[in-house]
Amino acid sequence: MSTASSHVDGHHEEHHPKGIVRWLTTTNHKDIGTMYLVFSLLMFFVGGAMALVIRAELFEPGLQFVHPEFFNQMTTMHALIMIFGAVMPAFVGLANWMIPLQVGAPDMALPRMNNLSFWILPFAFAMLLSTLFFDGGAPASGWTMYPPLIQQTGDAFPFLIFSVHLMGISSIMGAINIVVTILNMRAPGMTLLKMPLFTWTWLITAYLLIAVMPVLAGAVTMLLTDQFFGTSFFHAAGGGDPVMFQHIFWFFGHPEVYIMILPAFGIISEIIPTFARKPLFGYEAMVYATASIAFLSFIVWAHHMFTVGMPLAGQLFFMYATMLIAVPTGVKIFNWVATMWRGAMTFETPMLFAIAFLFLFTIGGFSGLMLAIVPADYQYHDSYFVVAHFHYVLVPGAVFAIMAGVYYWLPKWTGRMYNEKLGKVHFWLSVIGVNVAFFPQHFLGLAGMPRRIPDYATQFTNFNAISSVGAFMFGLSQLLFAYIIWRAVRGGEKATAEVWENTKGLEWTVPSPAPYHTFDEPPEVR
Amino acid sequence: MRVRTARPSQRDDMNTGNRSRARLARRGPAHRLAALVAGLLLLPVTALAERGPWHLNMPVGVTDISAEVYQLHMLILGICTAIGVLVFAVMIVSLVRHRKSRGVQPAQFTHSTRVEVIWTAIPVFILVGMAIPAAETLVKMEDTSGSEITVKVTGYQWLWHYEYLDDNIGFFSRLDADSDRARQLGSGISPFSVDNYLLEVDNRMVVPVDTKVRVLLTAGDVIHAWWVPDFAVKKDAIPGFINEVWFQSNETGVFRGQCAELCGRDHGFMPVVVEVVTREEYEDWVAERQAENGQPAAVAASR
Numbered sequence: 099m100s101t102a103s104s105h106v107d108g109h110h111e112e113h114h115p116k117g118i119v120r121w122l123t124t125t126n127h128k129d130i131g132t133m134y135l136v137f138s139l140l141m142f143f144v145g146g147a148m149a150l151v152i153r154a155e156l157f158e159p160g161l162q163f164v165h166p167e168f169f170n171q172m173t174t175m176h177a178l179i180m181i182f183g184a185v186m187p188a189f190v191g192l193a194n195w196m197i198p199l200q201v202g203a204p205d206m207a208l209p210r211m212n213n214l215s216f217w218i219l220p221f222a223f224a225m226l227l228s229t230l231f232f233d234g235g236a237p238a239s240g241w242t243m244y245p246p247l248i249q250q251t252g253d254a255f256p257f258l259i260f261s262v263h264l265m266g267i268s269s270i271m272g273a274i275n276i277v278v279t280i281l282n283m284r285a286p287g288m289t290l291l292k293m294p295l296f297t298w299t300w301l302i303t304a305y306l307l308i309a310v311m312p313v314l315a316g317a318v319t320m321l322l323t324d325q326f327f328g329t330s331f332f333h334a335a336g337g338g339d340p341v342m343f344q345h346i347f348w349f350f351g352h353p354e355v356y357i358m359i360l361p362a363f364g365i366i367s368e369i370i371p372t373f374a375r376k377p378l379f380g381y382e383a384m385v386y387a388t389a390s391i392a393f394l395s396f397i398v399w400a401h402h403m404f405t406v407g408m409p410l411a412g413q414l415f416f417m418y419a420t421m422l423i424a425v426p427t428g429v430k431i432f433n434w435v436a437t438m439w440r441g442a443m444t445f446e447t448p449m450l451f452a453i454a455f456l457f458l459f460t461i462g463g464f465s466g467l468m469l470a471i472v473p474a475d476y477q478y479h480d481s482y483f484v485v486a487h488f489h490y491v492l493v494p495g496a497v498f499a500i501m502a503g504v505y506y507w508l509p510k511w512t513g514r515m516y517n518e519k520l521g522k523v524h525f526w527l528s529v530i531g532v533n534v535a536f537f538p539q540h541f542l543g544l545a546g547m548p549r550r551i552p553d554y555a556t557q558f559t560n561f562n563a564i565s566s567v568g569a570f571m572f573g574l575s576q577l578l579f580a581y582i583i584w585r586a587v588r589g590g591e592k593a594t595a596e597v598w599e600n601t602k603g604l605e606w607t608v609p610s611p612a613p614y615h616t617f618d619e620p621p622e623v624r
Numbered sequence: 625m626r627v628r629t630a631r632p633s634q635r636d637d638m639n640t641g642n643r644s645r646a647r648l649a650r651r652g653p654a655h656r657l658a659a660l661v662a663g664l665l666l667l668p669v670t671a672l673a674e675r676g677p678w679h680l681n682m683p684v685g686v687t688d689i690s691a692e693v694y695q696l697h698m699l700i701l702g703i704c705t706a707i708g709v710l711v712f713a714v715m716i717v718s719l720v721r722h723r724k725s726r727g728v729q730p731a732q733f734t735h736s737t738r739v740e741v742i743w744t745a746i747p748v749f750i751l752v753g754m755a756i757p758a759a760e761t762l763v764k765m766e767d768t769s770g771s772e773i774t775v776k777v778t779g780y781q782w783l784w785h786y787e788y789l790d791d792n793i794g795f796f797s798r799l800d801a802d803s804d805r806a807r808q809l810g811s812g813i814s815p816f817s818v819d820n821y822l823l824e825v826d827n828r829m830v831v832p833v834d835t836k837v838r839v840l841l842t843a844g845d846v847i848h849a850w851w852v853p854d855f856a857v858k859k860d861a862i863p864g865f866i867n868e869v870w871f872q873s874n875e876t877g878v879f880r881g882q883c884a885e886l887c888g889r890d891h892g893f894m895p896v897v898v899e900v901v902t903r904e905e906y907e908d909w910v911a912e913r914q915a916e917n918g919q920p921a922a923v924a925a926s927r
Contacts, residue, residue, distance in 0.1 A: 159815040159822075161807060167889045241885045246863060247888055334864020338748060340847060340860060374722070383740055403851060405884075406860045407841075407867035410766045414759055421751045432743045435715055440731035442724040453719070457712065464704035467633040467759040472752065473689075473761040474697045476858045477682055480849060480884040543681040546853040548884045551892030553807055553821045554817055560677045 106355065114614075115195045121353065122217070125209035126614060129516040130216050132511070134191025135504070139380065139580065141183030142497075144227070146573050148176040153535075153569040156562050159554055169552035170238035171230065177241035181358065182265045183223050183321060188500045190215075190272045191337060192302050199605035199612060200294045202285030202621045206614060207278040208271075215271035215423060222264035229254035237556060242351070245332040245343050249325055259322045266311040276300055285604065287623035291382065294603050296503075298385050299364030302392045306360075308352045309396075314350040317343060332538035341406050346397035356395045360388055362459075362499030363430060367451050368603075369506050370434050373449035374441030375600045380433040387426035387433075394423050404475045413472050420470035427463055431456065446598070447521030451502035454494055454529045462490030465540065480550075481542025489536045493572075494529070501528070508586055509593035513611030516586040524582060529573035534568025639703040683853050686875040687902070690856035692761045700754055707750075765856075768870045771838035773831065779841075779848030779861035779883065780888035786829050789840075793913045799893045800824040807893060822892070823880040828899040832906035833876045849885035852896055858884055873900040 115123060124130060150484075151172045155163050164172070195214065198205055206212045229236040234252020237243070243258075251258065280301045284293070293301075320331040321343070330336025332343045363384075371378045378384065400408060400416040434456055443449065465487040469475050479482060509515050538561035543549075548559045554562065593610040604623070608616045684694045722728055776787040783798035799807075803822050806813035815821040832839045841850055843861040850857040855871035873879070882897040901909065 160811070160813075161809040165809055165889075166892065168889070170886070172890065238888075244847060244886075247886065250888060278636065334862075336764065340864070375724070376732065379733070380735045380740055383735070402815045407865070410763065411764060413766075417758065417762075418755060421755060422752060425747050428747045429740070429744055431711065433706050435711065435718065436739070437717065438718045438722065440728075440733075441718075441722050442728050442730040443719065443722055444724045447820075453715075456715065460708065462713065464708060467699050467704060469678070469698070471696060471700055472857070473693045473757045473758055473765055474700065476765070477693060477697065477853060477856055479858055480851075480886075541680045544682045546683070546851075546881065548851070548882050548892070550886045551882070553815075553892050555820070557677050557679060 113161075121213070123213070124202040127198050127206045127209070128511075128612065128614065130206075130212050131191045131194030131196075133216050134187045134194060134219075137216075138170065138188035138191055138500075139375050139583075141179050141187070142576065143185055143580075145176050145577060148172045148179070150573050153566040155552055156554070158563060159556050159559055161553055164552070167235065167238060170240075170428050171236040173550055174237050174240055175226070175230070178226065179223070181241065181354075181493075182262075183219070185358050185496050186269065187219060189300075189303070189358070189496075192268075192296075192365070192500070192507070193272075193276055193505050194363070195278055195511065197297050197300060198283070198607060199510075199608065199616060200297045200556070201280060201288060202604045202623065203279055203283035203284060203615050204615060204617050207273045207283055211271050212275050215268045215275065218264050218268040222268065225257050225264075226261040229257050232257075236262065242344075242347060243321065244347075245321060248321060248333075255325060256322065259318045263315055263320050263353050266315045268389065269307050270311050273311075276304040278302075279310070285617070285620045285623050291385070291498065291602075292623060294364075295367035295378065295381070295384055295400050296361065296364035299360040299388050299528075302388050303357050303360045306357050306392055306395065310353040311349040313346060314354075317346040320346075324418070326382050335568045339437050341403075344403045345400065348402045349396075349424065352399040352404060353392070353395040355389060355488075355491075358496045360392065361461075361595045362455070362496045363388060365503040365506070366434060367497045368456055369448050369452040369502055370437050372598050372601055373446060373452075374438050374443050374463035376437060376441035377602075378433070379436035379439075380429075383429055386458070387429045390426040391423060394413075394419060398423065401470055405479050417470055417472045421467065424463070424467050424470075427562075429604060431460055431463070443450070446505075446518060447516070447525055448502045448506035450522065450525045450529075451498045451505065453569075454501065454525070455498045456587055458490055458494030458498070458532070459528075462487055462495055462541075463528060466489065478543060479549055481543035482539045482549055483516045485549045486536050486539035486543060489539070493536065494532050498528070498532075506604075508583065509597045510605060510608075510610050510612055512585045512586050512590075513593055513609075514550060514590035515597075517554055517590065518581050520578065520582050520585075524575060524578045527578065531568050531570075531572030531575055535565050535572050536568070538562075538565045538568075569617035649735060651873050675757060684875045685854040685856055686879065687871050688874065689761070689765055691853060693856040694715070695785070696757055696761055699757065699834070700919070703750060703754065712822070765869075768868045769837050769869055771836040772836045773835060775829065776832070776840040776863055777829075779843040779845075779850070779887065779894075781845050781851065781888050782894040784825075784829075784848075784850070784894065784896065785844075786827075788910070788913075791910050791914065793910065795827045795885075795896070795913070797825045797827045798830065798896060800826050812869070820880065823882070823895050823897065825895055825897045826896045828878070830899045830901060832903045832907045833873055833900050835903070836870055836872045838868060838870045841869065846887050847885050848883050848887045848894070850881075850896055851884040852879050852881035852898055854879040854881075855898075860885055876900045876902060 114120065121129065121133060124543055151164065155169055165327060194206065232253045233367050237251050237254050237258045239251060241248040322332060323329040324331050330338040332339060332340045334339045367378055367384060398416060398420045400412065401420045404413060469478050469484065469487060505521055506517060542558055542561050545558065547554055570575055596606045597610060682694055682697050684691055760915050774789045774790055776876060778785040783796050785794065785796050787794040802818045803813060803824055806818045806821065841859050841861040842865060843863045848861040849858055850861055857869050857871050859867045859869045877900055879898045879900065883891055883894040
């Protein structure tokens with residue numbers, strides 16, 4: 099592939115289809131990356147609108163806007179869309195854009211499959227979203243799809259299962275593509291331990307995806323056959339076990355959590371050295387820590403289900419294994435801090451988001467450690483404390499890292515600098531909004547408010563009101579994010595090839611904007 | 625045997641709180657907002673008042689186990705806070721001192737085996753320190769032997785059924801009528817005007833104080849979870865399976881919780897209310913219930 103001559107590429111450029119056909123038929127990693135990112139932003143707003151319905155209803159006790167059933171549809175769809183539609187495609191989009199540039203490859207290894215893996219997604223989500231208009235509404239049993247409750251879903255049920263299958267197929271194809279690209283198409287001289295960390299974390303993430311998406315597919319297929327074909331995998335009345343679903347689901351679900359955070363670690367590991375003007379501290383330790391987290395993610399799943407009534411030995415095992423994750427995660431945090439230490443930092447928007455990530459992801463990590471302690475987890479489980487925990491790791495964790503990555507690489511994509519002043523405004527609105535929204539939820543959970551309820555006892559009013567204000571602040575300030583990106587696409591100060599001072603890595607050796615075809619001739623890595 | 629201690633008066637405090645909130649609600653949103661802002665300013669002071677609208681922390685509860693769980697929670701929270709303060713302090717010092725605008729030259733060190741070993745090893749020791757008390761408490765929580773009363777609790781969409789296996793008593797327990805009226809969409813009834821909004825039932829589970837009560841949990845349709853924060857008890861009620869938990873309350877009073885596993889439309893509206901009474905009161909209650917021949921008469925009346 100790398101032998102394709104510039105003549106052939108020039109030929110392609112001339113006959114480049116225009117308009118919608120270009121986007122439908124493209125096999126170019128940059129086009130596909132852009133589509134993933136735009137799709138992800140769109141889904142971020144759709145899922146965000148659902149979150150605002152939830153927070154509006156929870157602003158005060160009593161039901162003001164929606165019926166409980168619709169509320170449950172909102173919590174379910176919010177999660178499915180944010181996880182599978184916003185966060186995961188955003189990381190795949192960043193991978194598509196940046197991995198070939200970081201490893202010096204001309205494109206992804208399997209470009210046609212790349213096109214397919216993207217174009218499945220709009221159909222999957224159109225199908226999932228269409229269920230909102232069905233009789234009986236959208237799925238309302240939570241994104242975890244626990245039976246027997248999931249079996250009470252109306253006409254939406256098979257559509258949910260099929261759309262999850264499609265998302266899974268898309269993810270698996272995307273992951274295979276990333277593995278093959280990284281393992282086979284690195285520039286000469288780029289050994290594995292010379293790869294940028296974003297590429298490294300994605301390599302590990304891709305293996306996680308390939309390992310667990312089929313497990314999810316199996317779980318939902320069993321739901322489907324239980325519903326329509328008379329099997330009893332999870333029907334107690336037929337000799338099945340509803341808890342078995344939870345084991346299978348979380349065997350997928352826990353690695354899934356790391357699928358959404360490992361690439362974020364990679365992005366942060368790229369950004370902090372750049373703006374601290376100092377090499378990453380403990381590169382190899384970072385790689386090994388990422389690999390250990392990935393390994394541990396397979397043996398901790400039951401910490402999501404401590405209250406199902408497991409044997410004592412099982413609970414102890416999952417408690418200890420879960421606590422262990424704190425060690426490699428701590429190593430990463432310490433390494434980032436050591437990278438900043440005695441650097442010469444500047445605070446452009448990507449760095450601001452990365453620093454907020456460091457602080458706030460750490461808070462999410464602490465609450466995660468607390469949740470691992472089984473006796474205490476009996477109190478935290480399924481309360482707002484859990485909601486606070488996973489939003490801290492997912493919003494100021496994964497989402498802030500994605501935003502940091504977008505601000506960091508946007509000049510490379512568009513050739514224009516974004517508006518720094520607006521970027522900083524966006525940052526401060528986001529970081530304040532996210533904390534006002536999610537910090538009080540710790541208190542609500544500890545005080546005894548269960549999650550997934552549309553209405554609550556009056557003593558929970560104040561913190562819920564504060565949380566809703568923060569959520570609206572965070573949600574609305576994302577419109578500014580979209581505006582900043584749009585402005586940088588339309589125009590603005592021209593970016594240099596290096597974009598930032600002290601950038602390291604092959605992606606900064608190509609002009610900004612990165613030409614349609616890059617690294618036709620593989621670069622030499624010393 | 626202990627008599628009614630702080631609990632009932634606390635409950636009264638909560639009700640007073642509800643009533644004053646109800647007054648606020650009648651005065652319109654501007655006043656409520658003002659009260660909210662005033663409340664925020666008073667946060668550090670009022671946070672200490674237990675179960676008020678600014679209640680922040682896990683309840684200590686009324687059983688030995690719940691107190692242990694609370695201690696464990698405070699221990700981990702304390703350790704996490706200490707580590708957090710330390711790490712954040714280093715970060716803040718770095719953010720202040722190591723900035724380009726101060727004209728510093730960046731160092732170029734890339735690793736240090738010694739520090740890396742230290743900050744891998746120390747967390748392991750801290751974790752072991754947390755795991756030991758956690759395991760001890762867990763072992764106690766799992767030991768359901770020696771109980772004096774066994775109550776089988778069955779979750780249904782969206783109410784609970786309580787069955788006292790030794791005394792042939794059984795009844796359903798569902799959201800009380802006042803809460804149920806107020807919680808309808810567009811009911812026009814302020815939740816603040818209902819005492820214990822969403823946390824009251826028509827038939828409470830009644831148990832004696834200072835007695836080890838074993839609860840067998842199951843469900844008739846989908847998975848529910850039975851949660852009483854003051855007992856530090858939360859366990860799933862799963863159709864086709866029976867889970868066991870136990871508690872032994874050291875105090876009389878009324879203790880409230882909710883279903884904690886999403887169970888469909890009215891998941892938010894199936895409270896768990898346990899009334900802990902003296903042994904004499906409990907015996908009277910059992911006799912009264914048995915006189916009704918275990919019929920869930922009150923349920924029928926309330927519908």
